[in-house]
Amino acid sequence: MTHTMTGFDHQRVRVDDGVELHVAVGGSGPPVVLLHGFPQTHLMWRHVAADLAADHTVICPDLRGYGDSDKPREESPDTYAKRTMADDVVTLARALGHERFALAGHDRGALVAFRAGLDHPDVVTHLACLDVLPTVDMWEALHGTSAAVGFHLYLMAQPAGLPERMIEASADAFFGHFLDAWIKAPDALPAGVRDVYLEACRGAVPSIVADYRASAGIDVEHDKADRASGRQLTMPVSVLQQDWGAALGYEAAALWGAWAADLRHSTVSCGHFMAEEAPGDIAKALRDLMAR
Numbered sequence: 001m002t003h004t005m006t007g008f009d010h011q012r013v014r015v016d017d018g019v020e021l022h023v024a025v026g027g028s029g030p031p032v033v034l035l036h037g038f039p040q041t042h043l044m045w046r047h048v049a050a051d052l053a054a055d056h057t058v059i060c061p062d063l064r065g066y067g068d069s070d071k072p073r074e075e076s077p078d079t080y081a082k083r084t085m086a087d088d089v090v091t092l093a094r095a096l097g098h099e100r101f102a103l104a105g106h107d108r109g110a111l112v113a114f115r116a117g118l119d120h121p122d123v124v125t126h127l128a129c130l131d132v133l134p135t136v137d138m139w140e141a142l143h144g145t146s147a148a149v150g151f152h153l154y155l156m157a158q159p160a161g162l163p164e165r166m167i168e169a170s171a172d173a174f175f176g177h178f179l180d181a182w183i184k185a186p187d188a189l190p191a192g193v194r195d196v197y198l199e200a201c202r203g204a205v206p207s208i209v210a211d212y213r214a215s216a217g218i219d220v221e222h223d224k225a226d227r228a229s230g231r232q233l234t235m236p237v238s239v240l241q242q243d244w245g246a247a248l249g250y251e252a253a254a255l256w257g258a259w260a261a262d263l264r265h266s267t268v269s270c271g272h273f274m275a276e277e278a279p280g281d282i283a284k285a286l287r288d289l290m291a292r
Contacts, residue, residue, distance in 0.1 A: 004043065004046060004192075004193075005024045005026070005042070005043065005045075005046050005049060005050075005060070006050070007026050007050070007053065008024040008025060008026035008049070008053075008058075008060070009024070009025050009026065010022065010023070010024050011023060011025065012068075013061075013092050013095045013096065014095070015064075015087075015088040015091040015092050015095070016064075016072075016084075016087075016088060016091070018070070018072060019064055019069075019070045019072055019088070020069065020070050021061045021062060021063075021064065021069040021070070021088060021092055022042070022061065022062045022067060022068035022069045023042070023059060023060065023061040023062070023092060023096075024042055024049070024059075024060045024061075025057070025058070025059050025060075025096065026049065026050075026053045026057075026058050027049075027052065027053025027054065027055070027056050027057050027058045028053075028055075028056075028057055029055045029056045029057055030055075030056055030057065030101075030102070030290070031056065031057040031058075031059060031093065031096075031098040031100075031101040031102070032052060032056045032057070032058055032059070032101060032102040032103070032104065032286065032290065033059045033060075033061070033089060033092075033093060033101050033102070033103045033104070034048065034049060034058065034059070034060045034104050034105075034109075035061070035063060035089065035103070035104070035105035035106065035108075035109025035110070035112050035113055036060070036062070036063065036066070036067075036105075036106060036107075036108075036109050037105070037106040037107020037108045037109050037110065037130075037131075037132075038107050038108045038178070038208070039175040039178055039179065039197055039198075039201045039208070040107075040197050040200075040273075041062050041066060041067035041068075041196065041197065041200050042060040042061060042062050042067060043067075043193060043196055043197075044106065044273065044275055044276055045058075045060045045275055046276075047275065047276065047279035047283075048275050048279045048282050048283045048286070051279065051280070051283040052283055052286065052287070056290075057098070059092070059093065059096060059098075059101070061088075061089070061092055062200075063085055063088075063108065063109060063112060063211075064080070064084075064085055064088055064207070065080060065204060065207030065208060065210065065211050066200065066204055066207070066208065066211075067200045067204075068200075071204055071206070071207035072207070073206075074160065074206070074207070074210040074213075077213075077214055077217055077218040078218065079210060079214075080207065080210040080211045080213070080214040081214050081218045081219060081222070082111050082112050082114070082115040082135070082214065082215070082219050082222070083115055083119060083218075083219075083222055085112045085115070085211075086112050086113075086115040086116035086119055086120065087119075089103070089112060089113075089116055090116065090120050090123055093123075099123065100122075100123055100124075100125050101123070101124070101125065102124070102125050102126040102127075102128075102286075102289070102290050103116055103117065103124045103126070103127055103128070104127075104128035104129075104130070104286055104289075105128070105129055105130065105132075106130040106131060106132075106274070106275055107130070107131060107132055107272070108211060110129035110130055110131070110132040111132060111134075111135055111215065111219070113127060113128070113129055114127070114129055114132075114134055114233075114259075115219075115222070117233045117235060117237070118226055118231060118232075118233060121233070121234045121235065124235055125235055125290075126235055126236050126237075126238075126289050126290050126292065127233060127235050127236070127237045127238070127260075127289075128237070128238045128239070128240070128285065128286055128289050129237070129238075129239050129240075129256075130239075130240050130241070130274060130275070130282070131240065131241050131242055131268075131272050131274060132241070133250075133252065133255055133256075134223055134255070134256075134259060135215050135219045135220055135223050136220050136223035136224055136227060137223075137250075137255045138150075138153075139216070139220060141248050141249070141250040141255075142248065143248075143249070146248050146249070147248075149244075149248075152178070152212070153212065153215070153216070155167075156208075156209045156212035156213055156216075157212065157213055157215075157216030157217075158213075160206075160209075160210075160213070163209050163213075164205055164206050164209050167205050167209065168205045171198075171201060171202045171205060172198050172202065175197070175198055175201040175202075176194075176198060179194055179197060179198075179273075182271055182272035182273060183271040183272065183273050183277065184270055184271035184277060185270065185271065185277045188273065188276045188277040189273065189276060193276075227258075232259055232260060232261060233259055233260040233261075233262075234261075234262075235262070236262045236264075236289060236292040237256075237259075237260035237262060237263045237264070238263075238264045238265075238266075238285060238286075238288070238289040239252070239253075239256050239260075239263065239264070239265045239266070240265075240266055240267075240268050240274065240282070240285060241265070241266075241267055241268065242267065242268060242270075242271070242272060243267045252265065252267075253265040262292075264289075266285075268281070
């Protein structure tokens with residue numbers, strides 16, 4: 001796979017038995033970890049990372065199961081639980097010499113970041129989640145015909161076998177659908193970058209499905225347990241989202257507010273891939289967060 005994050009060092013770091021993450025590291029200063037979403041890799045952060053690297057150590061891994069990171073077989077629901085993936089991130093940062101760090105995630109990466117913030121409040125100093133709802137809230141928000149926008153969530157929630165075969169039979173069309181449908185500024189996703197994403201996803205169908213399957217099972221269980229106990233995010237939190245709430249019948253700021261006392265919630269006018277469509281705005285939002 002071709003990497004185009006100029007000025008970043010690429011390495012592999014062991015985070016679990018038999019699991020190494022590929023990570024790009026650049027810059028110097030207070031550490032910030034950036035987690036990518038679906039159907040992408042660490043490369044989605046290329047513009048924001050270059051900006052932040054002027055005065056931060058920027059750490060951009062491929063999540064387990066994605067990109068050039070290892071893709072362990074789904075031995076149990078825990079294999080791709082967001083709790084497990086959050087532990088990966090904490091272990092990765094420590095291996096790179098950082099006991100505490102700011103954390104930002106987009107889409108799937110935001111779910112991992114959310115879980116890391118809940119499970120490791122002494123480690124995550126600041127938290128940003130881009131264009132996502134916490135897992136339990138997401139499932140509760142989807143209903144009726146409006147839930148068709150999330151058809152992939154239901155497909156990949158099915159038991160192992162069928163969803164993998166269906167997606168592998170037409171992987172480029174499946175993953176390409178989201179790259180095309182979720183963007184408002186197509187020029188922000190050059191053909192070469194799009195090809196990198198498709199290549200990465202084409203070779204990771206079982207692990208991507210396993211990641212989504214976990215979000216229909218064990219991740220919901222973890223969120224429900226935390227919600228019932230009143231557990232909250234204790235660090236400053238920023239959430240940036242498209243305004244999907246009106247169409248799906250929920251109030252995103254209120255849902256997030258139940259999880260974070262120190263919350264700044266804002267909507268964006270760009271598409272889903274905001275770190276590529278509006279990198280200057282996202283970099284500024286992250287700098288503002290880390291200044292709190």
